Amino acid sequence: MNIAIAGAGIGGLTTALCLHEMGFQVKVFEAVGTIRPLGVGINLMPHASEVLHRLGLAEVLQAVAVRTRCIEYRTKYGHLIQSDPRNVAAGFSAPQYSIHRGDLQMILLDAARERLGAQTVEAGKSVAGFSQTSSGVTVQFDDGGTYVCDLLIGADGLHSNVRRQLHPHEGPINYEGTMMFRGALEMDPIGDGRTMVIAGNHDVKFVTYPISEKARKQGRALTNWVAEVRNSQPRHIYDADWTREGSRDFIQSFKDFQMNDMDVVDILEKTEHVTEFPMVDRDPLSIWTSGRVTLLGDAAHPMYPIGANGASQAILDGRCLADRLAANPGPQGLQDYEEMRLPVTTNIVLSNRQSGPERVLDIAAARVTGPHDRIEDLITREELDEVAASYRNVAGFQRKGK
Numbered sequence: 574m575n576i577a578i579a580g581a582g583i584g585g586l587t588t589a590l591c592l593h594e595m596g597f598q599v600k601v602f603e604a605v606g607t608i609r610p611l612g613v614g615i616n617l618m619p620h621a622s623e624v625l626h627r628l629g630l631a632e633v634l635q636a637v638a639v640r641t642r643c644i645e646y647r648t649k650y651g652h653l654i655q656s657d658p659r660n661v662a663a664g665f666s667a668p669q670y671s672i673h674r675g676d677l678q679m680i681l682l683d684a685a686r687e688r689l690g691a692q693t694v695e696a697g698k699s700v701a702g703f704s705q706t707s708s709g710v711t712v713q714f715d716d717g718g719t720y721v722c723d724l725l726i727g728a729d730g731l732h733s734n735v736r737r738q739l740h741p742h743e744g745p746i747n748y749e750g751t752m753m754f755r756g757a758l759e760m761d762p763i764g765d766g767r768t769m770v771i772a773g774n775h776d777v778k779f780v781t782y783p784i785s786e787k788a789r790k791q792g793r794a795l796t797n798w799v800a801e802v803r804n805s806q807p808r809h810i811y812d813a814d815w816t817r818e819g820s821r822d823f824i825q826s827f828k829d830f831q832m833n834d835m836d837v838v839d840i841l842e843k844t845e846h847v848t849e850f851p852m853v854d855r856d857p858l859s860i861w862t863s864g865r866v867t868l869l870g871d872a873a874h875p876m877y878p879i880g881a882n883g884a885s886q887a888i889l890d891g892r893c894l895a896d897r898l899a900a901n902p903g904p905q906g907l908q909d910y911e912e913m914r915l916p917v918t919t920n921i922v923l924s925n926r927q928s929g930p931e932r933v934l935d936i937a938a939a940r941v942t943g944p945h946d947r948i949e950d951l952i953t954r955e956e957l958d959e960v961a962a963s964y965r966n967v968a969g970f971q972r973k974g975k
């Protein structure tokens with residue numbers, strides 16, 4: 574069976590590796606002419622890391638990515654609200670990795686080219702649409718070319734053409750009103766060099782975590798950060814580009830952040846290259862699959878980047894799709910995949926609209942009035958633990974015995 578994948582992003586490449594492992598013939602078509610390591614930091618949750626370990630990528634991941642010990646949620650005054658462990662010692666079956674998105678994409682691309690053949694991933698082939706019969710699919714490209722295959726997987730990201738053909742009346746993407754400014758700076762490590770910090774509240778939030786194991790081993794940290802500022806009302810937009818150059822006006826919103834282990838404004842000011850990306854998602858779909866064509870990753874379920882789910886859920890989709898197709902090659906396998914993954918990811922899209930695990934920030938922001946307040950006087954441990962545990966449930970990763 575010959576399967577075509579639109580998009581050589583995190584989801585498309587993982588899917589190609591999983592399908593190959595199950596014995597399928599795969600071809601990946603990527604719109605950009607040269608696949609370059611774009612983006613900044615990204616996180617893989619333990620159950621997504623497990624999928625990549627099963628593909629034999631543990632060693633290369635551990636050489637490149639930082640194994641995150643925990644996520645610290647803090648107020649803007651620096652109070653520790655909650656520490657949410659993510660490592661193997663805390664009972665997870667695999668680490669949470671913090672990594673440069675470009676490094677992750679290149680690890681997957683190298684593995685795909687090595688295992689599936691150098692010609693498997695074809696760059697500069699933008700999928701415009703498809704036609705299908707009961708026996709096959711013809712993929713159509715922007716350059717007028719075509720490719721005939723048995724199944725087509727639309728892993729072509731947020732602005733998916735495959736999704737547009739399946740759901741032509743859907744309309745533009747939803748902008749939540751928050752702009753995410755992003756950058757990375759090499760500096761001295763913050764704390765143990767393995768901690769992700771999320772501070773502030775829903776309107777003004779600072780997220781930071783180290784993303785380079787190589788820098789960590791040299792006693793340094795490649796510190797990825799995301800500074801989020803809500804500056805608009807929710808509305809529909811057409812334009813969301815991961816590579817857009819960011820303005821610097823947002824820095825003033827972080828002047829009153831007081832962390833005892835980092836100078837937030839200094840980090841923002843010293844970073845040379847800043848991009849901006851709006852916090853966007855789409856309403857969950859009722860179907861992903863039509864006959865021999867289905868959707869995967871951001872093409873299927875774009876979500877707010879909360880709780881490290883964008884890449885993680887795309888990877889889990891890829892594993893599930895390959896396993897379902899191995900059990901049931903053909904359109905029924907696609908339906909089985911959709912049946913398993915659509916409800917799970919729908920819940921995450923909706924939970925992320927309510928801030929997901931970051932809800933603890935808003936609980937604290939509503940009660941803490943200044944640096945001298947004590948968190949333990951204002952919020953119970955049970956209240957905080959409930960938020961973390963219920964999100965683990967929604968996102969589908971659990972600690973052993975919990």
Ligand SMILES: Cc1cc2nc3c(=O)[nH]c(=O)nc-3n(C[C@H](O)[C@H](O)[C@H](O)COP(=O)(O)OP(=O)(O)OC[C@H]3O[C@@H](n4cnc5c(N)ncnc54)[C@H](O)[C@@H]3O)c2cc1C
Nearest residue numbers: 580582583584604612613699700729730815870871883884
């Ligand atoms: C350039 C870029 C930078 C990013 N940077 C970050 C980041 O720093 N942090 C973060 O959390 N997330 C980032 N993301 C998003 C993140 O990769 C995804 O949310 C997540 O990994 C899900 O992966 P995906 O494979 O579904 O989508 P993506 O990783 O977005 O991959 C989709 C792929 O499809 C390709 N494509 C698009 N249209 C077509 C078409 N018509 N035909 C063929 N191919 C097509 C795209 O070029 C891309 O390679 C970035 C995405 C991109 C494209």
